[in-house]
Amino acid sequence: MRLWSWLGFALGAVFMVLPLVGMFEFSLRARRGEYSLDAYRSVLGDPQFQATFAYSVVVAIVTIIAGVLLVVPTAYWVRLRLSRLRPVMEFVTLLPLVIPPIVIAFGYLRQFNTSSFLPLTGSARGTDFLLVMGYVTLSLPYMYRAVDTGLRTLDVATLTEASQSLGASWVTILSRVILPNLWPAVLSGAFLSFAIVIGEYVFAALLDRPAFGPYMVWVGGNRAYEPAALAVIAFGVTWACMGLLTLTGRLAAHHRAARR
Amino acid sequence: MSFLTLENLKKSFGQTQVVHDFSLAVGKGEFVSLLGPSGCGKTTVLRMIAGFETTSAGRIRIDGQDVTALPPARRQIGMVFQAYALFPNLTAAGNVGFGLRVAGVPRRERAARVAEMLALIGLPDLGDRYPFQLSGGQQQRVALARALAPRPRVLLLDEPLSALDAKIRVSLRAEIRELQRTLGITTIFVTHDQEEALSMSDRVVVMHQGRAAQVGTPAEIYDSPANAFVAGFVGQLNRLPARVVDAGTGRVELAGHPLTLAATLPASGQVTLAARPEAFRPAPAGLPVEVETVEFLGALRRVHARLPDGSALVFDMFNSPDAPAPRMGERLTLAVDPSAWIVEAA
Numbered sequence: 001m002r003l004w005s006w007l008g009f010a011l012g013a014v015f016m017v018l019p020l021v022g023m024f025e026f027s028l029r030a031r032r033g034e035y036s037l038d039a040y041r042s043v044l045g046d047p048q049f050q051a052t053f054a055y056s057v058v059v060a061i062v063t064i065i066a067g068v069l070l071v072v073p074t075a076y077w078v079r080l081r082l083s084r085l086r087p088v089m090e091f092v093t094l095l096p097l098v099i100p101p102i103v104i105a106f107g108y109l110r111q112f113n114t115s116s117f118l119p120l121t122g123s124a125r126g127t128d129f130l131l132v133m134g135y136v137t138l139s140l141p142y143m144y145r146a147v148d149t150g151l152r153t154l155d156v157a158t159l160t161e162a163s164q165s166l167g168a169s170w171v172t173i174l175s176r177v178i179l180p181n182l183w184p185a186v187l188s189g190a191f192l193s194f195a196i197v198i199g200e201y202v203f204a205a206l207l208d209r210p211a212f213g214p215y216m217v218w219v220g221g222n223r224a225y226e227p228a229a230l231a232v233i234a235f236g237v238t239w240a241c242m243g244l245l246t247l248t249g250r251l252a253a254h255h256r257a258a259r260r
Numbered sequence: 261m262s263f264l265t266l267e268n269l270k271k272s273f274g275q276t277q278v279v280h281d282f283s284l285a286v287g288k289g290e291f292v293s294l295l296g297p298s299g300c301g302k303t304t305v306l307r308m309i310a311g312f313e314t315t316s317a318g319r320i321r322i323d324g325q326d327v328t329a330l331p332p333a334r335r336q337i338g339m340v341f342q343a344y345a346l347f348p349n350l351t352a353a354g355n356v357g358f359g360l361r362v363a364g365v366p367r368r369e370r371a372a373r374v375a376e377m378l379a380l381i382g383l384p385d386l387g388d389r390y391p392f393q394l395s396g397g398q399q400q401r402v403a404l405a406r407a408l409a410p411r412p413r414v415l416l417l418d419e420p421l422s423a424l425d426a427k428i429r430v431s432l433r434a435e436i437r438e439l440q441r442t443l444g445i446t447t448i449f450v451t452h453d454q455e456e457a458l459s460m461s462d463r464v465v466v467m468h469q470g471r472a473a474q475v476g477t478p479a480e481i482y483d484s485p486a487n488a489f490v491a492g493f494v495g496q497l498n499r500l501p502a503r504v505v506d507a508g509t510g511r512v513e514l515a516g517h518p519l520t521l522a523a524t525l526p527a528s529g530q531v532t533l534a535a536r537p538e539a540f541r542p543a544p545a546g547l548p549v550e551v552e553t554v555e556f557l558g559a560l561r562r563v564h565a566r567l568p569d570g571s572a573l574v575f576d577m578f579n580s581p582d583a584p585a586p587r588m589g590e591r592l593t594l595a596v597d598p599s600a601w602i603v604e605a606a
Contacts (some may be wrong), residue, residue: 154348155343155345158341158343158345159345159347161310161312161332161339161341161345162339162341162345162346162347162403162406163347163358164311164312164331164332164333165310165332165333165335165337165338165339165407165416166333166338166358166359166362166406166407166410167333167334167336167359167362167363167410168333168358168362169333169362172362176358177347177349180349181347181348181349
């Protein structure tokens with residue numbers, strides 16, 4: 001039984017790892033007859049890579065901030081006062097997983113085009129705003145679940161009442177009591193959001209924004225070795241996010257254990 | 261002149277009314293306990309005072325100010341919770357200083373007040389510890405200091421000792437009472453533990469089904485219970501069926517044994533006589549009983565016995581070398597002070 005388990009694991013690993021190894025190996029073959037980092041040098045030195053990657057990082061950070069500002073107070077309030085709405089919230093926050101991004105992007109283009117009542121696509125900043133909103137929607141299932149799980153470990157009602165009895169306003173309660181105790185959960189949601197946003201293609205391409213996702217597609221269609229190097233870099237970023245996610249989870253578990 | 265006044269408070273959750281016309285006047289610096297079984301409405305009354313529950317009707321006044329419609333943050337009330345409710349992200353000092361920080365007290369003044377409060381609760385060196393690094397008793401002391409630091413007008417204690425073990429509970433209740441006397445702060449204490457209520461309070465409100473069944477000093481509550489519920493809830497009570505022989509002279513018959521009572525009796529028929537375990541004492545003549553079991557309670561022995569008619573009776577004896585414990589099956593006769601009997605309609 002144990003042998004079969006290991007065999008299954010090995011087959012899975014080969015299925016997952018072999019393409020990555022092949023891609024990495026291919027990315028090193030830019031120079032004829034020897035391995036080199038030329039493809040990486042070319043990608044990292046490309047001003048367009050730097051610009052699109054920086055743009056996507058900024059958009060990811062803004063998305064995370066907007067997501068936290070939207071999700072933390074909402075999840076907190078639902079847990080504190082509107083517990084009957086929890087199934088509804090679960091359903092609403094899962095919708096982005098079933099509605100394709102292309103539908104949301106076309107919806108945005110129809111509702112906020114230059115001849116609409118709110119012509120956001122008429123300016124770069126307006127379109128950036130739409131892109132961030134799209135990404136907030138896209139990361140909602142992950143951010144909401146992470147925050148809601150974090151809230152479950154706190155006695156939200158009693159902490160709120162203790163703060164109120166000490167004269168705290170709602171803003172103070174959220175910023176000084178709830179949010180600091182939710183950091184591990186918020187960070188989990190943030191890393192997942194970052195990993196999703198950094199390589200996202202559909203929203204960025206349809207809204208015509210200079211993001212990293214469309215750049216990867218463009219490089220894939222026009223270069224030979226650079227796309228493989230770029231894919232390895234993108235994997236690296238995603239895995240770094242996953243690693244941080246795991247680390248945050250372990251730190252949170254350690255912190256909870258210490259509290260007990 | 262009362263400092264905290266509750267006037268005809270009512271509270272309903274949907275169709276269920278949990279507090280009925282509850283009124284109470286608490287003097288400045290007074291320590292009043294709300295005592296009652298689970299679901300009697302004591303915590304709801306406390307939460308209405310704190311502002312966490314709205315009132316369905318009635319008024320709450322603190323020092324003459326009507327606070328009924330004020331949000332909790334503006335009532336200047338300190339509250340200590342059963343589950344401590346310390347902020348896990350803040351140290352003990354951070355917790356104690358939270359209310360002062362919210363109120364915009366300058367840093368230096370805040371630090372001095374925090375140090376003063378930590379010294380007052382006997383934890384001057386533990387200010388930099390996080391809640392998870394403190395024991396239950398220490399956490400509850402910090403919670404008390406946190407509630408008192410902003411100098412609230414009223415202190416509310418919601419079963420603050422329930423989560424602690426027995427020994428710490430006894431020592432902490434003495435500390436809380438001492439602190440309350442020192443600061444002279446008006447305090448409402450909610451508990452279902454009669455020993456806590458009787459030992460700590462200036463007055464006790466025994467609550468039953470959302471109403472005040474009796475308000476009085478601990479001695480009044482224990483010695484002169486206003487009704488059968490109070491008598492049964494506070495302390496242990498023997499309830500025995502008896503027959504009125506002569507209401508005029510106070511003569512009744514209990515398990516075939518004649519007794520003369522000091523209480524007023526109905527003209528005739530059956531009554532229920534009630535008396536506490538400590539009202540009985542072995543004597544050469546009196547009520548005959550047969551011993552069933554003896555519980556050892558340290559300073560006391562609690563004897564479970566049976567009357568000739570089969571009714572169960574519990575009485576206490578001091579644990580003394582002069583009075584050896586009765587044996588199982590031993591027949592005794594018990595004397596009772598005639599004024600110790602409470603007469604209830606059967």
